[in-house]
Each structure stands twice: as structure tokens, then as C-alpha cells.
Amino acid sequence: MTENAVRETEHAIDVHAPAASVYALITDVGRWPETFPPTVHAEVVEQDGDTELIRLWATANNAAKTWTSRRVHDPDRLSVTFRQERSQHPVGGMGGAWVVEPRSATSCRVRLLHDFHAATDEVDDLDWISAAVDRNSTSELQALKDSAEAAGPAELFTFEDTVTVEASGKDVYAFLNEAHLWQERLPHVARVSLQEDEPGLQILEMDTRTKDGSTHTTRSVRVCKAATAIVYKQIVLPALMTLHTGRWLIEDRDGGGVSVTSRHTVRINTDNITKVLGADATADSARDFVRTALSGNSLATLRLAKAYAEGLAGEPARP
Incomplete structure (x- = not known):
């Protein structure tokens, strides 16, 4: 050749x-x-x-x-x-x-x-x-x-949750970046596998527990920007979504500490609404269901990241 x-x-x-x-x-x-x-x-x-x-x-x-x-x-x-x-x-x-x-x-x-x-x-x-x-x-x-x-109203919807953290953004980022430890750190994560062949470019697969005790598997590609943001896209999705992109955003606050935001952009899989949620389910109820589930997991992660970072901040200075 x-x-x-x-x-x-x-x-x-x-x-x-x-x-x-x-x-x-x-x-x-x-x-x-x-x-x-x-x-x-x-x-x-x-x-x-x-x-x-x-x-x-x-x-x-x-x-x-x-x-x-x-x-x-x-x-x-x-x-x-x-x-x-x-x-x-x-x-x-x-x-x-x-x-x-x-x-x-x-x-x-x-x-x-x-x-x-x-x-x-x-x-x-x-x-x-x-x-x-x-x-x-x-x-x-x-x-x-x-x-x-595509015709009609926009299919995508975006929402976000934010917490304030009285600690270093680097420690918050470390918690979010070290997803291979999430099975130990996050109650809703039943299994996790993290592949990072190139620094800052991760493939994350995990089984997430739902309220009824069942689990579903997702697979995401994550772009990690040290201490400031992690952007991701799910390439294996739950049945109710045809698109899910997200972002963990860490921003300095005036006077100290950081604001940490979890942002989601989602498109509902309309073909699966009644299969997943029952015959009476609608597009609006599917959106509410997805938002509640994603926000619940995001807030749980944000609060544990906050506790982790603020716990480190309260430790005695290392020599």
C-alpha cells in the first residue's frame, strides 16, 4: 500500500x-x-x-x-x-x-x-x-x-440545580471527577465503570437505582476541564429519553466559596411514554418524571460533593 x-x-x-x-x-x-x-x-x-x-x-x-x-x-x-x-x-x-x-x-x-x-x-x-x-x-x-x-414546539427542555459550597472548587471537582468512587460515595449508584485512556476524556458506565429499587444502565462520555466544568453526553440512555446532555459547572463566588450547578438538557422518547409510565401518562407527565428523577440524583450528588469538600476544608492544615 x-x-x-x-x-x-x-x-x-x-x-x-x-x-x-x-x-x-x-x-x-x-x-x-x-x-x-x-x-x-x-x-x-x-x-x-x-x-x-x-x-x-x-x-x-x-x-x-x-x-x-x-x-x-x-x-x-x-x-x-x-x-x-x-x-x-x-x-x-x-x-x-x-x-x-x-x-x-x-x-x-x-x-x-x-x-x-x-x-x-x-x-x-x-x-x-x-x-x-x-x-x-x-x-x-x-x-x-x-x-x-422537526415541527411544532421545541422538543428539548433544560433545567438545573445549584448548591453553594464553602470550600475549594478543586475539592468539589475532585469529587465529581473521581466517578470511579461513586459506588462507594453515592447511594443511588449500584455499579460504576470508568475508562480514561486520555486525561480529561472519560467513558463512564453505571447502574443507577430508582425509587422502586430497580436499576437502569447508562453510559456517558465526559469531557473534564480541571476545577471548572465536566460536560457529558449519555450514549446509552434510559428508555424515556432519546437525548441527555449535561454539565457540572463550578464557579467562584464573591467573598469565597463556589457555586456548583448541575444542568441537564433532555429530549423525551415519546414512543416509550406509556410503556414506561402507564396508559394514562402524557408528554408533560414524562417530562415531570424525568426532571424529578434527574434532579433528585443531581442534588444528592451535589450535597455529598459539598459535604466532602467542606469536610476537607475543616481538616487541620497538613504540614
């Missing part, structure tokens, strides 16, 4: 929505975790006119990866070109483009182009990348179509 051979792929989908609306979803990377299943977190690192540097955290072939890409927006042509600036093994380099082609006032075709090569000359690595690109491109285009064509 020729060293660093380049492969090119194209995936496309027809969308029954105005081209400008679809293009807006592509350009706003802050909404990508809600729009695209593989994306865990995305943020703009720097921006200069139509050129931006973004950092993405996403799953690829069931592994968690992060990389930075340089993107150039062309609103006149409804395209966004991209090129990874720092790829992760086994990717040696990758670029491409999103192209939105209007078909009518209310429909368009979206093309997603990629070119890539492996970091080695191993054909297995190039095949791995091809499989990941194919899987993610198909998933992303379908998710883009679903999001753009």
Missing part, C-alpha cells in the same frame, strides 16, 4: 426544509451535541470573520476522540469547508466540506464530503477510519434531517 494513501468519500441526504435553516444548523457548532449523535461537546476556540477554529469531542467506532478543525463558512454558497489541525491516531489527516444545495423554497440536498489518510501505512487503520467516517456521516446526515424537519 502507498504510504499515507488518501481516500475520498461523499454522503448525501434530501431534507424537506429551507436550505438557509439547514445551513444554520451546520454552522452553529454549539448545538451539535443536540443535533448529531456522535458529538459529545463542541466549542469555538477562536474566530476571525468567516474562519473559525473549533474543538470537537465525539465518539468514533465506540471510542471517544477529540480534535481541532479549521472551518471556513461561505454563506453565499451555503458551504462550510473544514480541515483537522490536530488529528487523533489512527487519523493522519482529514478534511472536507458541508454543502447545502437548494432544491426549492422548502427543500434542499446536503452533501458531506471527506478526504482522509491514516497516520500509518497500515490498511487496517485506513479501513477503521473509513468505517468511522461512514457510520458518523450517515448518522449525522439523518440527525440533521430529523432536526431540520
Whole structure:
């Protein structure tokens, strides 16, 4: 095989929505975790006119990866070109483009182009990348179509809980970051498994106890930013949700201490409402149920994190 051979792929989908609306979803990377299943977190690192540097955290072939890409927006042509600036093994380099082609006032075709090569000359690595690109491109285009064509009121809802802690934010962060200890520290956690192959990028799987004594399994990818925030997305969800992203946020308070917030963004799985909650359940009761359950667990975690950090703060200073 020729060293660093380049492969090119194209995936496309027809969308029954105005081209400008679809293009807006592509350009706003802050909404990508809600729009695209593989994306865990995305943020703009720097921006200069139509050129931006973004950092993405996403799953690829069931592994968690992060990389930075340089993107150039062309609103006149409804395209966004991209090129990874720092790829992760086994990717040696990758670029491409999103192209939105209007078909009518209310429909368009979206093309997603990629070119890539492996970091080695191993054909297995190039095949791995091809499989990941194919899987993610198909998933992303379908998710883009679903999001753009969605009608009616917004399906997503966001809520949060906050506690104040008279202690160091670093100690609060340590409690939240050390999720491998949650089975010992949190009563609602029955089992936990934490994988962290790259510092700050975790895959967390746990069994959570419900009020009736049963358990359900969730699996999340977590992006950990030391002492300030942990952002996560569940990739294995309870039956009542099709999307759950969250954030633990630690902020300094005037006069000392920190505010610690647990924020959730959720989309209800409407197909499972009556299966899980009974024949009389509605979308509103499902939202209330999910919010009560998630807030209950979050507040329990926040209060124990508070007790842990304030307990450390009350200990005698170590020599």
C-alpha cells in the first residue's frame, strides 16, 4: 500500500426544509451535541470573520476522540469547508466540506464530503477510519434531517440545580471527577465503570437505582476541564429519553466559596411514554418524571460533593 494513501468519500441526504435553516444548523457548532449523535461537546476556540477554529469531542467506532478543525463558512454558497489541525491516531489527516444545495423554497440536498489518510501505512487503520467516517456521516446526515424537519414546539427542555459550597472548587471537582468512587460515595449508584485512556476524556458506565429499587444502565462520555466544568453526553440512555446532555459547572463566588450547578438538557422518547409510565401518562407527565428523577440524583450528588469538600476544608492544615 502507498504510504499515507488518501481516500475520498461523499454522503448525501434530501431534507424537506429551507436550505438557509439547514445551513444554520451546520454552522452553529454549539448545538451539535443536540443535533448529531456522535458529538459529545463542541466549542469555538477562536474566530476571525468567516474562519473559525473549533474543538470537537465525539465518539468514533465506540471510542471517544477529540480534535481541532479549521472551518471556513461561505454563506453565499451555503458551504462550510473544514480541515483537522490536530488529528487523533489512527487519523493522519482529514478534511472536507458541508454543502447545502437548494432544491426549492422548502427543500434542499446536503452533501458531506471527506478526504482522509491514516497516520500509518497500515490498511487496517485506513479501513477503521473509513468505517468511522461512514457510520458518523450517515448518522449525522439523518440527525440533521430529523432536526431540520422537526415541527411544532421545541422538543428539548433544560433545567438545573445549584448548591453553594464553602470550600475549594478543586475539592468539589475532585469529587465529581473521581466517578470511579461513586459506588462507594453515592447511594443511588449500584455499579460504576470508568475508562480514561486520555486525561480529561472519560467513558463512564453505571447502574443507577430508582425509587422502586430497580436499576437502569447508562453510559456517558465526559469531557473534564480541571476545577471548572465536566460536560457529558449519555450514549446509552434510559428508555424515556432519546437525548441527555449535561454539565457540572463550578464557579467562584464573591467573598469565597463556589457555586456548583448541575444542568441537564433532555429530549423525551415519546414512543416509550406509556410503556414506561402507564396508559394514562402524557408528554408533560414524562417530562415531570424525568426532571424529578434527574434532579433528585443531581442534588444528592451535589450535597455529598459539598459535604466532602467542606469536610476537607475543616481538616487541620497538613504540614
